[in-house]
Amino acid sequence: MSDHSQPTSPVHSPSSTGSPRAAVEILEPPSSGFAITETLRNLGTTVRSVISNFGQTSASVGSAMEVEAEDMEMDANDVVSAGPASPNSPSFGSVASLSGDGGRSEGFLSPRSDFTSRTLASHSPILAATSRRQLDISQFGTSRKGGIDHDDITLAGQAFSPRRRGDVQPSQSIDIARLLDSDVRLRDSGDRPRAIRDPAGAISYIAGSSISLLEVKVAFKDYLENFRMQMRKEKEGKEVNEEDLEPFYPRYLQKNMEMGDNRFNLDLQNLLAYPPTVKLYHHLIKYPHEILTTLDDVVTEVRPFNIGKSTNMRDLNPSDVDHLVSIKGLLIRVSPVIPEMTIGDQIDSQQIRLEITGVFRSTPMRVNPRHRNVKSLFKTFIDVVHIRKSDKRRIAADRESLENDPDMTYDESDEIRTDAEGDEARLIELSRRSDLYELLSRSLAPSIYELDDVKKGILLQLFGGNNKVFKRTAAPRYRGDINILLVGDPGTSKSQILQYVHKIASRGVYTSGKGSSAVGLTAYVSRDPDTRQLVLESGALVLSDGGVCCIDEFDKMSESTRSVLHEVMEQQTVSVAKAGIITTLNARTSILASANPIHSKYNPKLSIVENIQLPPTLMSRFDLIYLVLDKVDEHSDKQLAKHIVSLYVEDSPQTDENRFVPIETLTKYIAYARKHCKPKLHVDNNEAYQALVDAYISMRKLGENPRTSEKIITATTRQLESMIRLSEAHARMKLAEYVELEDVQEAARLLREAIKQYAWDPETGKIDMDLINTGQGTHERRILEDIGNALQELLRKKGGARTSWRTLLLELNEQSDLEITERQFETAARTLEQQGVLRITGNGAERTISI
């Protein structure tokens, strides 16, 4: 949408939404059809609307049903009298089905609408009832930007017609022998199909096309007899086993019959894999009404699914009207089933991801539901033919009935697509850059100066670790999402970072701690205005499932609200038990929170834990806790000032292209890595393995210090898990297959750096403010390592004797090409001290160092 076109309404121009083909065009023969077509066009809308009205009322008010039904019948008769010449056409599913009763009249007006009778036809117990029900499906996640069309699509299954499939054609159920024995001979010993005799004696076509219904039937039967799984698997490059060489469908039908199931799930990918039916596949998508009714003559209740591409709800266009479409969404509401339950399973009101295959249809809106006037605006809905839960692990009914479930993984429609081949090559090239880590972290929130390590942590958070399920030990799922807490002085751009992440995360929700309630974060139960039924509405955490939830002002959050996070952050679910709904919702979200220290500003006189003052239960759930302190440091202050001043200089060439990756590339890269790369920790990689263990043990040791037992952030197994997650994320960033030593080292460094452990005096639990600098890059780290080594060397030369701080610094500077600042020297010395290599005694300039 261009910039200036925004403040318009999201409504489509009404003229373009109209049904492309009038319902009656299917009438045959055309010669007698014209006049009637006109009449029907005029009356059709009215009658249809009455009928659907009938459907609605019957669903809600039982008594109103008869009244409306009479009304409808009258209308149907009107039509009959208006078109007495309606011919007894032999064409399938058309006027021939006209009879006086109300239900049939619908079939008369629109052969395709007979189709509505099985909109509910679903394999899943949720919908396996034959009465009408509405499903509201929402787009996954929150809509943050732009697009507006069809945000809310109502799926209306109108199964009020007396002609239900199972009832009407019971004799046609699964009798394979009969099917194969039918008088329509398909093939004559491998030859091409011969002329076929239709029982009705004439050949019917779908109006406005050259598709012969008979051909369709023949092709379909041929497919049923001859399709072998091998074809599909070969096409997809999968391994073929012996069973796949056998024709697939006879076995499938046999099994269906044994199960007493008369639903036939038709995987359209199979149809595509069988060369003679490729045409049928396309026909089915374009003329679902006609073709499906035809297929129903061959086998009962054909339910096509897996079209191969699912349309985003927002992308449904007028051109899709009356075509077979497949959409994916989150089931948000199910209207109650009123009469005629065939299966008594209770509705699972949990939020379910569904993939729905159905016919996209539109019906004119009415000005008033009680009047027959219609607007030229159309309400769109989907006549469902097939529903399945997108999440493969959850598939229940469908998988039992169909082993050949395609390898479909749930993919979010609001993710950034990385389709183009060139893109992929570019991303892979990017992944090979040696300074990848620095580059990406620098490109993250470029307006925020410094805070390199925070940015690195957030970068890893965006990449995320692996979700793990250990089947062998039956352990629960281990989360791969990384949670980060930023604690720091006011004015250190914490909120800005949060805002930035919120904007670029594939699904980000931003809340402020003070303004959030426990219910607002998780989920709440409310009464639906339409159906008077209790419904569950998602809160921020559930909405950010699969994304990042940013919580500002974490410290100002009330205790009770915060406690909700406990479950979310470890189990990654939200359990709701209120008002008759007991369920567990997924909330696989990373949390990025920011908080101020207990007295608004970091108090160096208190220990870290006292400053942060969060319950340890919660604190241990954060993988990284960053202390972002406003520390006076001449160098970085100057850099910062320079940065800000340059912003005010008009058109300054500040942003160097090579130094930053554009935000689009960054998000694309992250999306690509998340999708394609799942790095593992290899058992054989002893180095990485050992490094993890060592880092964990050293962290545990810090906690063991008896004098500080109360004040210390004790490492638990959670920290070990954090480290694994971070290493995985780091490996994923490099698009590597396995976690290497380097990844583990970086993860351990980040953990240490985050809480400023290197600057932390374990004796007092306080931070040595002189040691804090927030912007230490790899380059500097390398220098520091070199300095450390050189220092050790130097001390060793001196035999480990006490040497004064200053002398050492001077001597080192003499050796070195680069100037070593006092700060660098101090950091290096401190690190060595912590490693137990050397000892520092004294204070300030008086300090001496010895081994």
Next chain:
Amino acid sequence: MFSLGDCIERPLDIAQLIFEQNWNPNRENCENQFGIPEYFQSVFENENDIYKIPSLNDIPVDQIQPNTLVRFRGMIQNTFLAVELYAPVHESLDRNGDQTWKLHRYQDYNDEEQRLDPNLEQQNSHFDEKCSFYVTSVPGETEWARKISFSIEHGFRSEYHQGTGTQDSIEGLTWQTASLSINNTDIDKRKKRIDSKYPFPNEKHIGVVVKIYEKDVSIKVTDVVEFVGVLEEHRPPPNADADGDGFVDPLALLSVPCIHSIFFRKIHPSGNPLLRNPSIERIVRENAREIRRELIRYIASVFCGDELVAEFLLLQLLSRVHSRRSGLILGKFSLNITNISSSATNSPMSSHTQLSSNSPSSTPIILTHKPYFSSTVSALLSSLLPLYHDLPLTLEILNNVFMYPRNLDADDGFLESGVLQVAEGTRLLIDETVLQEGKLGESGVRNVQAIEGILTQQKLGYAFPFHNFQYETDIGVIVLSNARSLLPCDCTIPLSPTDQSQSYQLNEELINSFRSYLSVLRYADYNIPEEVSLHIQNHYVNQRREAAKSGNALMTQDDLNFRMTLARLVTLSFNETMLTTELWGYTQSLDVSRQTRINQFQQR
């Protein structure tokens, strides 16, 4: 080719003639404009010639012949109100039976004409689209700005009607014409609908639908644009209930005048008509320092002689958002003047609040300041600024008036305006002193959020049924409050009255120089030389080091940002284009004295 008078009186005939010259039926290129806008633009190249076109801003619509050329200066309230498909070129037979081609641009389709030639098969394969924009009179345009632009356009000949003059009568007449042949309840309903498209409730204004034929239109909402085009014949609006087909074109229901735009031009964002005089910039620049001094004295006379507040207010009036870089909005400068109630001793603490509590529903809400002090500040600002409006922050207003534009019904695409949907550069004076304790409803909360959005992001969210779209804005906000404002302002300064009896003598020339000064310097160039940049860096580093030593609060990134903004404004106010170390020092001292004052008031 054609005289100016012809162009004004018979624009459609002239368009037809130009069309015939440039049209080639075989080429079948209908998106072509046939050089018509270019031609009209060349005719009205001279500014004074444009002024000869009757303007809907000055003349009531019923006094202008339909199908003549008119112009209208207004703010775009809604872009793409509707997109119409039409046949730009139409084939017909003339009396001799010859085939002719007729241009159907710049007028709405005429049914009768089509019926004239039944013999012709209508095979019009050429279709084009025209877009309708809804344009209102510029919201917040101050009295003097209107007056001056009127007198410029009419060569100082005609008299501008004072006070409730032309504007009122025009709008009254607009109403009369709009409501011909409709009954009263309809008028009420329609008036309400039209009123809701103007940012400020219950104020007189003109609304016009402009149809634009150009493909590539760069107009955004809240742009101020002058359209020149053909006035459509007025038609009574269709009666919605009579034919009962349920769907009625929302445009037709509005029944406002309609202009078919031939060409348009954007008005300079300052909106100051004085700038049309090209020599004004030179005059301002030559006397900048003097004007600055006088202007501060003038402002201070209203603020009880407080020159520091006056200087900050002056800087506020010079501010604008000059760039948005990687999430930072540079140049925004909202000012919060605190300590109002105690200083404005001579204000008999507002009869307004009593009024509103007595009869909250019966009197229509009008956004004007009632307390003595804020109304004097309001008078000051409206005497200086071309675009200015009051915004008293009472609970009643917060709960009942909408601050943000919204489209409630997805079906009709009808975008109602909100107080904050104003043109770029408009100043709002928010009076928080009238705010009392009470319940803030849901719309009140949203309103406060919208104001906060302006203050922090300079972005205004337009509420659509299923989403919220954010537009960048540039609205200057000055908040008057007792204590620190509840709104997040960039700069807070307490008022410290010194001498209350001071008054200031004004003359026309002086006040005009003030007006030009503010408008010219607000858009002046600015740069920071390298050495000053270094100086600032060192200054920052040193300050932090010293603060750390003495244990004072550290200067943060935000503080530096604020001072950079301030330095820019100070530089501009002295008519300089380069920041110098002296100016930087001056900025520092200014901010320091502000902070000392804040500390003084906190201790009190």
